[in-house]
Amino acid sequence: AKKSDVPTPAKAPEKTIELNYSIFFPPTHVQCIEAQNWADEIAKRTNGRVKITIFPGGSLTQAPQCYEGVVNGISDLGMSCFAYTRGRFPLLEGLDLPLGYPNGLTASRIATELAMKYKPAEVNDVHLLYIHAHGPGILATKKPVNNLEELKGMKIRATGLSAKIVSSLGATPVAMSQPETYEALQKGVVEGTLCPIETLKGWKQGEVIESVTDSSVIGYTTAMFVAMNKQKWESLPADIKQIFTDVSKEWVDKHGNAWNQADEDGKKFVESLNHKTISLNEAEKQRWKQAVQPVIDEYVTAAKAKNLSGEKFLADIQKMLQQSPK
Amino acid sequence: MLKKVVSIYDHSLKAAVFFLAVIAAISILAMIAITCADVVMRIFRRPILGSFDMIRIAGMISIACALPYTTAVKGHVAIEFLHHKLSRIGRAVLDVFVHFSIIVMFVFLAVRLIAYGQALHKAGEVSATLQIPLFWIPYVIAISCFAAVLVTLHILMHPGKEMIKP
Amino acid sequence: MTALQIGICGCIFLVVMLVSSIPVGLVMAAVGAIGFACIVSPQAALSMISADVFDIFSSYSLTVIPLFVLMGQIGFHSGISRRLFNAAYKWLGHLPGGLAMSTVGACTVFGAICGSGPATAATMAMVALPEMKRYNYSMELATGSVAAGGSLGMLIPPSVVFIVYAILTEQSIGKLFIAGIVPGIMIAAMFCLQIYIQCKLKPSMGPVGEKTSFKEKLISLKGVIETILLFVFVMGGMFAGFFTPTEAAAMGALGILIIAAVRKNITIKILIRSLFETIRTSCMVMVIIAGAVIFGRFLAVSRVPFELASSLSTMPLPPWVIIAFIIIFYLIAGCFVDALALVLLTVPIFYPVVIGLGYDPIWFGVIIVVVTQMGVISPPVGINVYVVSGIERDIPLQTIFKGSMPFLYTLIIASIILVMFPSISVFLPNMLK
Ligand code: NA
Numbered sequence: 001a002k003k004s005d006v007p008t009p010a011k012a013p014e015k016t017i018e019l020n021y022s023i024f025f026p027p028t029h030v031q032c033i034e035a036q037n038w039a040d041e042i043a044k045r046t047n048g049r050v051k052i053t054i055f056p057g058g059s060l061t062q063a064p065q066c067y068e069g070v071v072n073g074i075s076d077l078g079m080s081c082f083a084y085t086r087g088r089f090p091l092l093e094g095l096d097l098p099l100g101y102p103n104g105l106t107a108s109r110i111a112t113e114l115a116m117k118y119k120p121a122e123v124n125d126v127h128l129l130y131i132h133a134h135g136p137g138i139l140a141t142k143k144p145v146n147n148l149e150e151l152k153g154m155k156i157r158a159t160g161l162s163a164k165i166v167s168s169l170g171a172t173p174v175a176m177s178q179p180e181t182y183e184a185l186q187k188g189v190v191e192g193t194l195c196p197i198e199t200l201k202g203w204k205q206g207e208v209i210e211s212v213t214d215s216s217v218i219g220y221t222t223a224m225f226v227a228m229n230k231q232k233w234e235s236l237p238a239d240i241k242q243i244f245t246d247v248s249k250e251w252v253d254k255h256g257n258a259w260n261q262a263d264e265d266g267k268k269f270v271e272s273l274n275h276k277t278i279s280l281n282e283a284e285k286q287r288w289k290q291a292v293q294p295v296i297d298e299y300v301t302a303a304k305a306k307n308l309s310g311e312k313f314l315a316d317i318q319k320m321l322q323q324s325p326k
Numbered sequence: 327m328l329k330k331v332v333s334i335y336d337h338s339l340k341a342a343v344f345f346l347a348v349i350a351a352i353s354i355l356a357m358i359a360i361t362c363a364d365v366v367m368r369i370f371r372r373p374i375l376g377s378f379d380m381i382r383i384a385g386m387i388s389i390a391c392a393l394p395y396t397t398a399v400k401g402h403v404a405i406e407f408l409h410h411k412l413s414r415i416g417r418a419v420l421d422v423f424v425h426f427s428i429i430v431m432f433v434f435l436a437v438r439l440i441a442y443g444q445a446l447h448k449a450g451e452v453s454a455t456l457q458i459p460l461f462w463i464p465y466v467i468a469i470s471c472f473a474a475v476l477v478t479l480h481i482l483m484h485p486g487k488e489m490i491k492p
Numbered sequence: 493m494t495a496l497q498i499g500i501c502g503c504i505f506l507v508v509m510l511v512s513s514i515p516v517g518l519v520m521a522a523v524g525a526i527g528f529a530c531i532v533s534p535q536a537a538l539s540m541i542s543a544d545v546f547d548i549f550s551s552y553s554l555t556v557i558p559l560f561v562l563m564g565q566i567g568f569h570s571g572i573s574r575r576l577f578n579a580a581y582k583w584l585g586h587l588p589g590g591l592a593m594s595t596v597g598a599c600t601v602f603g604a605i606c607g608s609g610p611a612t613a614a615t616m617a618m619v620a621l622p623e624m625k626r627y628n629y630s631m632e633l634a635t636g637s638v639a640a641g642g643s644l645g646m647l648i649p650p651s652v653v654f655i656v657y658a659i660l661t662e663q664s665i666g667k668l669f670i671a672g673i674v675p676g677i678m679i680a681a682m683f684c685l686q687i688y689i690q691c692k693l694k695p696s697m698g699p700v701g702e703k704t705s706f707k708e709k710l711i712s713l714k715g716v717i718e719t720i721l722l723f724v725f726v727m728g729g730m731f732a733g734f735f736t737p738t739e740a741a742a743m744g745a746l747g748i749l750i751i752a753a754v755r756k757n758i759t760i761k762i763l764i765r766s767l768f769e770t771i772r773t774s775c776m777v778m779v780i781i782a783g784a785v786i787f788g789r790f791l792a793v794s795r796v797p798f799e800l801a802s803s804l805s806t807m808p809l810p811p812w813v814i815i816a817f818i819i820i821f822y823l824i825a826g827c828f829v830d831a832l833a834l835v836l837l838t839v840p841i842f843y844p845v846v847i848g849l850g851y852d853p854i855w856f857g858v859i860i861v862v863v864t865q866m867g868v869i870s871p872p873v874g875i876n877v878y879v880v881s882g883i884e885r886d887i888p889l890q891t892i893f894k895g896s897m898p899f900l901y902t903l904i905i906a907s908i909i910l911v912m913f914p915s916i917s918v919f920l921p922n923m924l925k
């Protein structure tokens with residue numbers, strides 16, 4: 001037979017690139033589903049040359065070990081919170097500060113844009129794809145809180161940075177794991193919790209609180225990275241790298257919108273349980289802002305001690321917050 | 327002469343194992359003290375900030391430092407089904423294999439933990455609330471693993487009995 | 493070889509290595525790491541070990557283990573638990589297997605404090621085993637009742653497994669907790685009935701004691717009044733909201749120290765001895781848990797549980813057959829994997845199928861917990877059995893697994909009853925609607 005009878009492919013068929021992706025969210029969580037959609041989109045645009053398998057619920061690496069796991073190749077991709085490894089990200093820590101994020105979409109956009117702009121050395125050991133961040137952390141309590149006086153001394157569940165916010169507001173931070181919080185609220189070990197409103201539905205804590213105070217004027221967030229192992233990234237062909245970059249760019253908004261939707265659902269859940277939502281008046285808002293200022297100053301000082309431009313970074317966040325639609 | 331050196335070595339190894347065990351025991355008492363103080367002070371709305379961090383670190387030290395002692399008293403659970411089925415020579419061979427495997431595993435773990443400690447040091451990781459540096463903790467676990475290796479070697483040399491009576 | 497094949501080989505290799513008399517925790521860690529190295533990379537496997545060891549040793553929720561173990565140790569060495577069992581013997585000793593039944597009862601109550609199965613098993617082993625030995629109980633029955641009784645803590649609220657299930661399936665934690673109460677008590681009662689029948693058939697297993705007068709029974713309570721007070725304090729403190737279940741462990745340990753000191757039952761020597769026993773036991777338990785977690789990582793990355801579960805859920809079969817297959821799946825998988833890891837990996841696959849068949853989500857949660865209970869006492873990887881064996885070292889593991897078998901059968905019967913009569917699980921939570 002002649003050679004032309006058999007259509008030979010131009011190149012030998014490429015081996016599919018298989019990647020493991022570790023996520024601490026349970027598989028049913030909307031952010032995990034969004035990550036799955038991201039993986040599917042990449043598979044689609046690369047015509048199946050890249051196959052990503054998601055390991056949810058921390059089944060491959062626990063949330064605090066996720067970043068180091070990506071560095072060492074336990075997983076090729078990872079999604080977790082910067083805050084779980086305190087001290088590792090001295091500049092990006094600034095993203096989580098109580099700066100008054102209006103919603104998750106804005107927070108996600110600001111976080112990704114600034115991280116890409118600053119390219120801080122602290123994330124040099126991975127390839128950062130994008131960042132998303134939850135909506136403003138608010139106050140959910142068993143007794144209504146209208147002002148700082150009513151909050152004074154209240155036992156509020158908080159860990160890490162949010163513990164500092166709680167103390168600066170004059171309340172008493174009590175640390176415990178998220179799974180323990182439901183019972184602690186039910187039995188009164190704590191009288192409230194500081195968290196995005198989405199958590200009240202996701203972790204069912206809405207069942208055991210009575211009132212929500214819209215403290216989004218000092219809304220903090222938790223930035224979550226999506227990162228790839230550095231060597232893995234370098235080994236990818238240029239066109240696939242481009243697809244990763246493009247899809248990731250698009251997915252910042254998808255995650256952000258998902259956070260917004262989750263907060264919306266959280267609000268509905270709280271309403272369906274007949275809990276009231278308290279808005280702070282203008283004067284009170286200013287007092288809350290002033291109260292948490294030391295937490296922000298502390299960040300700037302700590303960053304300066306490490307020769308990082310924390311002040312400039314912070315100014316950039318605040319500028320973007322002002323420009324963002326409310 | 328050699329006998330004396332061996333005897334000094336044996337004694338200092340035992341002393342080191344006991345020393346680590348005492349640290350483990352003190353850490354457990356510290357966990358109780360911190361938790362109870364935190365609960366009582368919470369009634370007065372003055373809880374101990376960072377008790378969560380302290381308890382986690384104390385818990386980690388207590389488990390890590392207990393490792394050589396647990397190994398020395400043969401405290402680990404093993405299925406000794408095959409052991410009971412073998413002849414005397416078979417048992418001796420199996421014992422060497424088992425202890426050799428344990429030594430290999432502990433050495434691997436210790437080396438990896440030192441690398442992990444270095445990574446934490448380089449990254450500057452600290453505890454969530456009190457911001458205590460964490461890099462030294464893997465080193466402590468690694469030291470315990472090395473001590474457990476020496477203990478296993480000792481048991482391998484003196485087959486059939488535990489190094490320390492429980 | 494595909495990852496799936498490596499996963500299955502890993503399970504077989506684990507069983508072979510387990511009987512080699514290398515400590516079980518180390519075997520699970522080593523087999524898990526080797527398998528992980530084959531599927532991912534050696535470098536990743538080595539990193540995973542150190543990360544997991546660090547993570548588990550520093551886990552806040554696992555700090556309850558040393559604290560509850562210390563509580564049991566002081567109770568034992570100071571004679572408090574002996575008095576407790578003397579009282580139990582006066583009340584229930586005339587029944588065949590009365591002490592084993594009291595052990596199950598004590599586990600049920602303790603399960604209401606503690607969310608962790610191994611911690612419950614460790615504490616009760618320390619308290620109950622020496623006493624049952626003293627009254628000439630068969631060691632199979634004694635250790636079996638402790639290992640199986642310890643699993644009740646997973647069904648009686650608070651329960652870590654329920655919390656994980658609630659998050660995965662968007663169900664109410666409160667409702668699930670309430671749903672666990674009646675099945676928990678039912679299974680405790682079934683365990684007692686099973687012990688009764690076993691001892692009736694073979695009286696030497698749990699020798700019958702003398703009948704005692706009501707007056708003697710009352711007098712026996714005098715020796716345990718402060719222990720009952722401690723119990724009321726710990727339980728009450730939790731329900732009144734003074735401390736969390738994790739903190740309750742520390743409060744209980746302090747409380748029993750105070751009781752022993754006031755009663756002059758404790759010397760420095762006893763305290764030191766208790767502490768040394770405590771560090772040994774907790775280290776042993778933590779090494780096993782670390783091994784189980786590392787092995788679980790390997791199974792996760794091999795996707796064996798995932799593939800099995802998804803092929804099971806797509807089979808065109810009548811609803812009750814699917815439920816039966818799911819139970820059998822957990823029964824087999826529970827032989828190898830730690831309960832919590834299994835729930836996390838497989839519930840998201842089964843849940844939509846089961847709900848699609850029209851079953852109640854709360855009911856399915858109860859079934860999941862009961863089947864994971866089976867896993868902690870079934871060979872070859874049964875965490876509770878390992879823990880009991882580590883505390884009572886004269887008893888070979890085979891004896892404890894053998895002693896746990898009847899309890900495993902009882903759990904299977906209980907799960908069949910719960911499948912046939914869903915209202916046992918759902919009527920309480922539904923009442924609260
Ligand atoms: Na429980």
Ligand code: NA
Nearest residue numbers: 826827867873
């Ligand atoms: Na099992």
